[in-house]
Amino acid sequence: MMAAPCLPRAAAPLVAFAELLRQSEFPISSEQVTDFLKAVALLGPRSMDHLFDAARATFGPSPDRRQEFALLFRRHFYGEVDGPDDGVKGGMARRGDADDAVARRARDVRREKGGTLSSADEVLAARDWDDDDEGRGALSRFRRLLGRSLPVRASFRTVPARARGQLDLRRSLRTLVRTDGDIPRPRLKRRKRVQRNLLLLIDISGSMKLYTADYLKVAHAIVQGADRAEVFTLGTRLTRITAALRPASPIQALERVSHCVADWDGGTRIGSSLGALVATPRFAAFARGAAILILSDGLERGSHEEMERAIRQLARRAFRLTLATPLAADPQFQPETAALRGILPVLDDLIDGSSISSLTRFILALGAPGAVARNKGKREQCDR
Amino acid sequence: MRLEAAPDEGVAARAVSPERIAAELASVSYIADQSLATVIFLALRLGKPVLLEGAPGVGKTEAAKAIAQILGRDLVRLQCYEGIDAAQALYEWNYQRQLLAIRQAGEKDVDIYDDRFLIARPLLKVLKAPQDSVLVVDEIDRADHEFEALLLEFLSDFQISIPERGTLCATSRPVVVLTSNRTRDLAEALRRRCVYHYIEYPDAAREAAIIMLQAGDVAEATARAVARAVRDIRARPLAKPPGIAEAIEWANAATVLEKGGSPWPEAFRRAIGMLVKDEEDLATLGPELGDIVEAALS
Numbered sequence: 001m002m003a004a005p006c007l008p009r010a011a012a013p014l015v016a017f018a019e020l021l022r023q024s025e026f027p028i029s030s031e032q033v034t035d036f037l038k039a040v041a042l043l044g045p046r047s048m049d050h051l052f053d054a055a056r057a058t059f060g061p062s063p064d065r066r067q068e069f070a071l072l073f074r075r076h077f078y079g080e081v082d083g084p085d086d087g088v089k090g091g092m093a094r095r096g097d098a099d100d101a102v103a104r105r106a107r108d109v110r111r112e113k114g115g116t117l118s119s120a121d122e123v124l125a126a127r128d129w130d131d132d133d134e135g136r137g138a139l140s141r142f143r144r145l146l147g148r149s150l151p152v153r154a155s156f157r158t159v160p161a162r163a164r165g166q167l168d169l170r171r172s173l174r175t176l177v178r179t180d181g182d183i184p185r186p187r188l189k190r191r192k193r194v195q196r197n198l199l200l201l202i203d204i205s206g207s208m209k210l211y212t213a214d215y216l217k218v219a220h221a222i223v224q225g226a227d228r229a230e231v232f233t234l235g236t237r238l239t240r241i242t243a244a245l246r247p248a249s250p251i252q253a254l255e256r257v258s259h260c261v262a263d264w265d266g267g268t269r270i271g272s273s274l275g276a277l278v279a280t281p282r283f284a285a286f287a288r289g290a291a292i293l294i295l296s297d298g299l300e301r302g303s304h305e306e307m308e309r310a311i312r313q314l315a316r317r318a319f320r321l322t323l324a325t326p327l328a329a330d331p332q333f334q335p336e337t338a339a340l341r342g343i344l345p346v347l348d349d350l351i352d353g354s355s356i357s358s359l360t361r362f363i364l365a366l367g368a369p370g371a372v373a374r375n376k377g378k379r380e381q382c383d384r
Numbered sequence: 385m386r387l388e389a390a391p392d393e394g395v396a397a398r399a400v401s402p403e404r405i406a407a408e409l410a411s412v413s414y415i416a417d418q419s420l421a422t423v424i425f426l427a428l429r430l431g432k433p434v435l436l437e438g439a440p441g442v443g444k445t446e447a448a449k450a451i452a453q454i455l456g457r458d459l460v461r462l463q464c465y466e467g468i469d470a471a472q473a474l475y476e477w478n479y480q481r482q483l484l485a486i487r488q489a490g491e492k493d494v495d496i497y498d499d500r501f502l503i504a505r506p507l508l509k510v511l512k513a514p515q516d517s518v519l520v521v522d523e524i525d526r527a528d529h530e531f532e533a534l535l536l537e538f539l540s541d542f543q544i545s546i547p548e549r550g551t552l553c554a555t556s557r558p559v560v561v562l563t564s565n566r567t568r569d570l571a572e573a574l575r576r577r578c579v580y581h582y583i584e585y586p587d588a589a590r591e592a593a594i595i596m597l598q599a600g601d602v603a604e605a606t607a608r609a610v611a612r613a614v615r616d617i618r619a620r621p622l623a624k625p626p627g628i629a630e631a632i633e634w635a636n637a638a639t640v641l642e643k644g645g646s647p648w649p650e651a652f653r654r655a656i657g658m659l660v661k662d663e664e665d666l667a668t669l670g671p672e673l674g675d676i677v678e679a680a681l682s
Contacts, residue, residue, distance in 0.1 A: 029576050039426045043402070053402075053422040060435065061581025063566070156467025157528060170471065173479030177496060180486060278620035281439060285567040313664065315622070 011037055017076045021059060024072060032058050040242075048077065089275065136250075139221045142360040146225035150198060151291055151319065151367040154191040161190040196319055197286055198222060198229040198363075201277075203296030205235050205268035211326050212264075213254075214356050215295050220245045220253045222363070230286055234296065235263035238273040240283075268299060271306030278313045287317045291366055294323045295353050304339035315346035320366070324353025392515055392556040398455055399428035405454075413597050414443070414450035415590060423581040424451060431557035433539050435575060437564045438583035441627010443594075445522055447583070448561035452518035455559065461520045464527035470534060474544055475508045477501055507538055514542070514558035523573075525564040526672040532571050533560040539577045586628070587617050594628055595635050602635045610635040611653070613680035614659065622665045634659040653675045 007015060018033045052073055061069035065169040067080035074080040109334035160168065165188030172187045200222060202215045219231045233239045258264075277283045292314055300307045315321045323343070327333050329352045335341050344350070352358045399405060404427075406421035411461040416424070424447075427434040436444040452459040462473055482496040504512060521535065538544060562578060564570060585593060592611040595602060602610075614631045623660040626634075636646075637655035646654060653673060660666050669676075 027572050027576075034575055035430060035432065035579075038430055042426060042429050043422070049418070053419050054426065056419070057423045057426050057579045057581060059577065063437070063582050064571070066582070083627050155470065155528070156465065158467070159528070170476070170479070173483070176479070177477070177479055177482045177486070194682070275621050278623065281565070281625075282567045284623060 002158070007165070013077070014040060017055065017073070018059070020072055020076050024068070026059065026061060026065070028059055051077065123161050134182070138356065138360065139217055141251075142218075143221040143225035144363065146222065147195075147227070147365050150226060151194040151196045153196050153289065153319075155194040157192045158189040159192045161188040163188065165190040189319040195227045197288075197290035198226050199275070199287055199290045199292045199318075200229065200231045201292070201294045201296070202231065202233050203235070203268060203270065204233045204264055205299075205301075207268070207297055207299050208263045208295075208326070209265050211295070211354070214256055215353075216245075216257060216357075217250060218359050218363075219355055220250050221360075223253075224248065225264055228286075230283070232273075232277065232283075233257075233263075233271040234265050234268070234270055235261075236269050236273075239263070240274045249263075267301045268296075268300070269302040270296060270300050271302050271304070271308075271310050274291055274310035274314060275306060278310060278317075284317065287314055289319050290317070291320045292318045292322065293363070294321075295325075295359075296323065297325050297327055298323065298335070298337060298340040298343070299340040300337070304337070304342060307339050308342040311343045312346050318348075320348045320350060321346065322349040322362070323347050324351045324359060324362070326352075326354040328352040329354035329358075387574050391629045394515065395428050395448050395455065395559065399574050402423065408454040409447075409450050412453040414446060415586075415597065416447070416450075417586075417590070420447065420583065422463045422612045423579055426545065427579040430579065432681065433560035433562055434557055435562045435570075435578035436583055437566050437580070439585065439627070440565050441625075441629055442581055442583045442585055443595060444563035445520065448518065448520040448522075448563065451559065451561060455518060457515075457559070458512050458517045459520060460506045460517045461522055463522050464531065465613050466526060466528055468527050468531050472505055473507050473531070473534065474538075475506050475546060476503045476505065477548075478503050478545075494644065502549075508544060508552070510558045510560075511538075511542065511552055511554045512558050514554045518559045518561065521560065521562045523565060524562050525567045525570065529571065532574055533556055536573055536577070539574070541615065579650055585615075585618060585625075588612050591615070591628065591631060595632050598632045599635045599639075602639050606635055607678075609652075609680040610638070613676050616676050617660070617669065620668065622660070622662070622668065624660075624662045624665060626659045630661070648681060649674065649677050652681075 014037055015033060018028050018036065021028050033060040039058050040051060043050040043054055045051045045054065054069075055073060056066075056069065059069070073305060156182050158168070160171065168187040168189035173191070175187060176182075200219050202212070202219060206211050208215075219241070222229050223231060223242060230240070231245055233241055239261050241257050241260060244260045245253045246251045247256065279288070294311075311321075328350060335344055335350070349362070351362050398408070402418065402422040402425040405425045406416050406418065409416045409421065409424075423434060426432075436447060438444055477497070478501045482501050485494050485496055485501070488494075502508075506519060510517050524532070524535075539560065542557060543551050545551045547632055562574075585591070588608070588611040591605070591614065592607040593605040595610055596604060599607070610631055614626055614634070618625045634652075634655055637658040638651040641651040641654055642648060656666070656669075656673060660669060
């Protein structure tokens, strides 16, 4: 029997770095580890910069996680604790402390992705989520129905059609060639229908504390059931939580969300958070033609002009823009704040956001025949 | 059949070190930082595709063109869009010619699946002559997931399966560059197959150097001022932050206006349409533009 080939001793720290990345939830394949070793050999390496460049090129961390990747690199190869300014702090004795501190720092950096740092007056509170049975059945039904209830648009990809389509010349000719010139009937094609993007923006400020848990449960069901959905939280900063909501188990997903959001129950700066969303090209592109649902009471602590401007920018991109506010549960509700009055002309819907059932009912009706954005004309008038 | 990972000799001769790659790129007017030069060096030596991500206008496609130039190869570009499929990317049969051939042949046998009837699209073109071309799969994030899946076979084994002909395999590893504006996340399977680099906007000094290299008749002081102002403008929450190409156009346009009699700050202000191409952004910048330009010129 052949003995398994063993790695050269010098390769051990490199492979251990790949293992550390895997532990930190970087998806690293064996082929990437092999490429990393080859890259290091090709580069010499003549400096630690070469080692870092080789790691970054072959493991390819996404821009969201580049800082975290760099921290892990410094932790592994330098034994560094807080950052590059502290210098190299090697030595096995200090490694345990360094691990904890850098892991904490890495977690902090992960929280920052997609948004800006919050101010000191934020209330940072980790959340616990109860395994609430109530409404679970309704949410699972909502998730099942979601796929065929969301609004759709015509994709540029075409699919074969049985009737009422355009002539598919390519397929017709192909059939003609195969049947030696004898074609029973022309082949047809039609544009494939794909779900519109669904963008959910959840206000997690102190005034919305009662509703946040329900909103996140709905968000989880949406991420599980929709083809293209993005979810962000708005508080004193903007945080993308779509990735955290990916696990199928709601409990697991909500726990991940509770760790990646740092501004629970703090103040509200909706305007600057939405401004950050619109100013990020990939998120602004996602909002184009999307059904956008903002779950908020609209009580802006920042400048209401900033909020109006940001909502107007979103409205211009959106297929349909909706504000769901728990205040609308009151039949006497009238928008009274300057911010709410300012954004009213560009909203397509202002709905009751006080319960899971009212939200799910509205979302499931988004794709119903005849359900179109009512305010399109009004928005254009506003823009002029 | 699986390809050897080693690149062909021509590529290996060019890719001696990251520093040499950077120097060669500079010789074709592309200024790359050390990280990008290292990534290109590794991709060429490991025989892997390069995935370049970054905001629009940072020079991703230009990097691919520069690679083709330094290797002395043709650039084969596949521009992605939603709905792109195998017929546009891989190959297509020329059905009209096939039908004509069948008619002409009459009772005789005719092979309607030989090369005469095969229209090679970019991926097949590169597969047939990997040593003569550099393939750019541009803006892969615009394509849908189905197309990404289609690319996987090509990028891992550099082979294409044609049902009527069997599997065609490249004789050597082609040089492939994928670019993405990151409007959506690409599949992990695709990222894993590539050597990855995220191109940031250049710092002011490097951008000034790029402007001087690319723009025709721009003075050094103007290039530096443009680089500083553009950096300041990019830091603002704009819907469409200006890219390097826009900065070059702005520098050129302001220089033309200045030569036509507009004094400096005014020339920059009047040429702003070359830099900022969005109505909302112009409205946002309008009140502050004068200060930005003054600060950049001082």
